[in-house]
Amino acid sequence: MNIPSDLKYTKSHEWIRVEGQAGTVGITDFAQQELGDIVFVEGPAQGASVSAGAAMGSVESVKAVSEVNSPVSGTVNQINPELGDHPELLNSDPYGAGWLIKVTLSDAGELAGLMEADAYAKYVAESAH
Amino acid sequence: MGDLKMTPLNAEHRALGAKMVDFGGWDMPVQYTSIIDEHVTVRTRAGLFDVSHMGEIWVEGPQALDLVQFVSSNDASKLALHQIQYSGLLTPEGCFVDDMLVHKDADDRFLLVVNASNTDKDYAWILSQAAGFDAEVANKSPETAQIAIQGPKSLEILQPLVVGLDLAPIKYYWYGYGTVLGERCLIARTGYTGEDGFEVYLSPANAPALWRALLEAGRPLGLVPTGLGARDTLRLEACMALYGNDIDDTTTVLDADLGWILKLGKPGSFNGRAILEKQKAEGTSRKLVAFELTDRGIPRHGHECYAGGQKVGVVTSGTHAPFLKKPLGMAYLPVAFSQVGSAFDVDIRGRRVPAVVVPKPHYKRAR
Numbered sequence: 227m228n229i230p231s232d233l234k235y236t237k238s239h240e241w242i243r244v245e246g247q248a249g250t251v252g253i254t255d256f257a258q259q260e261l262g263d264i265v266f267v268e269g270p271a272q273g274a275s276v277s278a279g280a281a282m283g284s285v286e287s288v289k290a291v292s293e294v295n296s297p298v299s300g301t302v303n304q305i306n307p308e309l310g311d312h313p314e315l316l317n318s319d320p321y322g323a324g325w326l327i328k329v330t331l332s333d334a335g336e337l338a339g340l341m342e343a344d345a346y347a348k349y350v351a352e353s354a355h
Numbered sequence: 356m357g358d359l360k361m362t363p364l365n366a367e368h369r370a371l372g373a374k375m376v377d378f379g380g381w382d383m384p385v386q387y388t389s390i391i392d393e394h395v396t397v398r399t400r401a402g403l404f405d406v407s408h409m410g411e412i413w414v415e416g417p418q419a420l421d422l423v424q425f426v427s428s429n430d431a432s433k434l435a436l437h438q439i440q441y442s443g444l445l446t447p448e449g450c451f452v453d454d455m456l457v458h459k460d461a462d463d464r465f466l467l468v469v470n471a472s473n474t475d476k477d478y479a480w481i482l483s484q485a486a487g488f489d490a491e492v493a494n495k496s497p498e499t500a501q502i503a504i505q506g507p508k509s510l511e512i513l514q515p516l517v518v519g520l521d522l523a524p525i526k527y528y529w530y531g532y533g534t535v536l537g538e539r540c541l542i543a544r545t546g547y548t549g550e551d552g553f554e555v556y557l558s559p560a561n562a563p564a565l566w567r568a569l570l571e572a573g574r575p576l577g578l579v580p581t582g583l584g585a586r587d588t589l590r591l592e593a594c595m596a597l598y599g600n601d602i603d604d605t606t607t608v609l610d611a612d613l614g615w616i617l618k619l620g621k622p623g624s625f626n627g628r629a630i631l632e633k634q635k636a637e638g639t640s641r642k643l644v645a646f647e648l649t650d651r652g653i654p655r656h657g658h659e660c661y662a663g664g665q666k667v668g669v670v671t672s673g674t675h676a677p678f679l680k681k682p683l684g685m686a687y688l689p690v691a692f693s694q695v696g697s698a699f700d701v702d703i704r705g706r707r708v709p710a711v712v713v714p715k716p717h718y719k720r721a722r
Binding site: 262 | 674
């Protein structure tokens with residue numbers, strides 16, 4: 227289970243890498259393992275607003291659809307162009323090439339409500355069944 | 356969790372690290388590694404399936420054939436010894452109690468293989484229909500395990516483990532008896548994947564040993580254990596119906612485009628005959644079609660179908676096909692929209708995605 231220490235995490239298994247007033251967002255290694263083979267990604271459009279904790283899109287595995295929530299509020303300034311043809315990047319490289327969106331934060335204070343890596347690791351361990 | 360039924364191979368799946376799910380009350384493996392990898396491996400090499408949860412119902416006696424004919428849509432009198440036919444176990448309305456494989460084991464003995472989720476229902480149903488027939492009906496499911504090997508390498512992997520039965524001459528939808536691990540087993544050239552392969556029926560006690568022996572023998576040839584996730588995507592690519600999704604007790608044999616398993620020419624009365632004769636003469640109002648999306652998205656069971664702004668039908672099964680690499684499925688559409696090439700939309704969570712009716716099956720193996 228890969229949980230990079232430089233990221234922040236949500237209870238619904240998304241991550242954000244903060245870079246100043248911007249961040250890169252994706253789903254965690256735990257999420258991609260639970261989902262299985264991802265075959266379709268539907269995300270927000272460039273320029274769309276996102277809200278912390280609210281659904282911003284969905285990922286579909288062979289068996290099911292799962293919503294993806296935004297960790298933060300802000301504006302989408304980039305979407306990953308590779309995911310249309312290669313949704314499997316979310317499985318193979320969820321923290322790297324499988325990034326979902328880059329977002330400009332509207333309220334950096336929201337970051338305090340997210341989990342650090344060790345808290346997320348504990349959270350995942352406790353929810354495992 | 357304590358209430359889930361387990362096949363004799365439950366410990367094997369867990370030891371292999373399978374992701375387990377509740378499938379109709381059974382604790383079953385949905386995948387071992389990845390649904391896509393398992394699916395593709397079945398099409399290119401071979402996959403091994405635990406199908407011990409399926410039901411085996413034997414009908415035996417002087418009027419066994421007559422009873423089978425009465426409850427079945429197909430014509431079992433056409434079966435030669437050790438031949439198999441796909442058929443519908445019909446309600447009096449010509450709809451499905453279940454779909455099944457009918458095996459002729461003797462002039463007075465037939466094996467019906469039915470869906471795991473319907474076994475008790477099917478057994479009770481057949482018993483309820485058996486009153487006027489000199490035949491015994493026995494549910495042998497609890498004492499029958501079943502392992503399926505499917506894919507181009509199946510015969511090569513299975514044959515060395517079978518004594519006394521040459522598998523190569525057995526044609527698709529025929530079976531024989533061979534000795535496997537010291538036990539006389541029914542081995543049928545059938546499957547639910549659209550590939551060549553075999554289904555071995557054996558005692559639960561021998562199932563773990565056969566499972567391991569096959570995995571061992573098959574490893575150099577690329578055999579992998581395959582879960583229910585891939586089983587579903589494989590059968591959907593091959594346009595094989597799934598009870599509960601594509602067919603049920605509200606869909607007639609003709610609605611389901613399964614006229615080829617309906618033999619109105621067979622003698623005697625059978626459940627559903629009158630309604631189906633009428634439907635054959637007048638036509639159905641809807642038809643189960645195969646379709647592909649022509650834009651991005653994934654169709655799923657329950658997604659509504661639209662044409663001219665009106666809801667006209669519903670998706671019964673859908674997925675992103677792992678081998679064909681496109682979104683496809685099956686749906687009930689009005690007959691007017693059921694021709695190949697007919698365009699319609701699938702409503703996917705509020706978005707209307709264009710689709711087109713395509714010929715069946717989506718996937719057909721090279722022979």
